[in-house]
Amino acid sequence: MYFTVFIVQCCFFVYASLNPYIFKELEIDTLTMSSINSGVALLQVFTSPLIGRLGDRYGARNLLIISVISSVSGQMVAFLATGISMLLLSKLLFVAQDVKLGAQMLTSDLVDGKDRGPAMGRIMVPFSLGLLAGPLIAGQSAKYLGNQWTLLAMATWTSSCLGIILYSVPEKTSKNNSDKQDSGSQRKTEKSTWSLVTTGRIPVLLAIKILTATASMVVAQNLVVVNMKEFGLSPARGGMVLAANGLLGVVFNVSLGKLSKRFDDDVLFKWSPAFCLLSYAIMTQASSVWILLVSFLPWNLGNVIIDAQVVARLTKSVPSSDTGSIIGINAMAFQAARIVAPLLGGCLVEVFGFSALGLFGATISSLALGLSFTF
Template identity: 25%
Template sequence: MHRAPALPFLLVTVFVDMLGLGLIVPITPALLTAVTADPGTAALWSGLLGSVFGLLQFVAAPLLGRLSDRYGRRPVLLTSLGCLGVDWLAHAALPSPWTLLVFHAIAGACAGTNTVVNAYIADVTPPDGRAKAYGLIGAAFGLGFVAGPTIGGLLGTVDVRLPFLAAAALSFANVAYGWFVLPESRAGDRSTPLTLRTTNPISAVLDVLRRPVLGRLAHARLWSDVARMIHQSSWAFFLTYRFGWGTAQVGAVIAGSALAGALFQARAVDPIVRRLGDKRAAVAGGLVGVVSFAGMVVASAPWMLFVLLTIGVLGAVGAAAGQAWISRAVGDAEQGAVQGALTGIGALAETAVPVAGGVVFGWSLSYGNPGLIFVGAAGCAALSVLILAVTPQHTELRSS
């Protein structure tokens, strides 16, 4: 098998996936306002679209992961990218919010990119090189996050639907690129069971959580995801209320921190994980995250913010090390199934946390301290670190 084009394609895939999502971030409010003719209704539909996407991703991710084990990574990945392109076209062409909801639900059900990419890397990368590969994937994710909103904002000034057309074009171009370039990472195993129990999201998640080592790693991943989502959903509001910054300053800080994180993951993750090992690197990265979140509670001046952001960038090593550790604990025949279950767990956090975070942030404003919400983020990150610290280092390999 010719594996040389695989990692570059996966990096392009993650970059384009995040770029496509980022393109539409600054323009979605304007599009939905134009469709609904009411800003309040537009905000309601925006939240509904996001929640439905996350819910359908939770429902379908275990199935997509198991399909990639049974039929191969390549067809599932290309199908997921194609569905996302169709969703963006629907945003550009269809005026009804209900139609957008249907297509966005379909896109959520097909959102298997992260699941298959993580499984593909485990297929083609030796265990001691996976942290580096996952670090590069994180860097591509961050660069897409930086570029997407900037380009989307510029295209949106020309036409409100143009960013969606651009996102669709990128998705379809990536499908074409993968069709001709991407090799299959492992032959599908037709003996992989496809039953109601194995593809049911609840059963798939519980099967992962019940396992001694992998279950602990999944719990740690869940609490880390919750901490990340608390930060992500409230970050722009925090900067606005704590420092009185406008959209340009907020955007610059978000883009700058994302770019710094991408560069760090691309260059520094591999040597750190090689020196410390997966477990110690994951614990160290998590502890750095706890310090960064806790510091945000009392950050009262921009210089304190920038110090904490610098510290937070170093914590990116934890995610790559944790993902590499998980991949070591999973047998080759079930990488897709496990990654699908983990994607489902993350989708639940992405569905529920923004709503709860909005309520908590409003409560924190009533006490005059918008940073109080980061107490919850620090607590969840600390719980994740504690679970990692007590998890045995040895691997746990099992076939489905």
């Protein structure tokens, strides 16, 4: 499963890295490209819970297969694209590509109790490695193959995941063998899918997710601009800063299991927004890129714990027949933050400077910290 997540995400980030250049080659303006990207992101807000429900009905294995098919078809259409209509179709085909959702659902089916949080964190390791490797592979492959032929190569590589999934991912899980055998109970649960967000402590968990995701995405999606304007970094040095941030995410995701063994999950979860608060406070004083790099340490630690713990607690708060739906709703919260973040962060940087991002993040993290202490 981990290798599948890495391949699919790596190939997706190759696609994402080359996408602007393909738009430029086809003489499509930046405004049109941005409008398409925003529209697709908005669509994903509404499709994420539906994809999660498909996972509940047909299983995590089939959801992973759908993700791979979606990725391959999107890359193939982009390879064949000769105009804006085919590029738009390519983007739409990628809507169902959410391999992380399928991997989280499979993990919730197979892992119980205290081990679920660290297991959710381990999923993010191949995801983060794919994020790091994708742009590097894109740059090197495009030199020799060209942009669109690189996408064909990535589509071929991604398609190999179908064999991996069929061979290594079990068709039957504990979830399949218990709750899903009762079709009447399942239909009853499906009728109340949209009421899941009001069940127990789920509203508080989702609020923490939305707050922290918005704060982190405001920073993450404006780091390129900050590196260029605030610190005067070249693209190469700016890329090194982004890579360092990504590597820290990998390290903390790998270390999450050890942290969970040493500290109680409730303690980690309650104090995780405090790590984010500390990082944003450091960002407000970041007069050099080295201070920015220091701020990435608590920033990654806090966000890694929050992401893993929120998903683990959400899946424990619902019947196993609804885990796909609640993971989809969690993904919807992230997609909503992803839509708001670029514009909000851009306005803050343009009007008030980089320190405003830190101040905004510190304020949001304070609210999340207050909510986390209700657990």
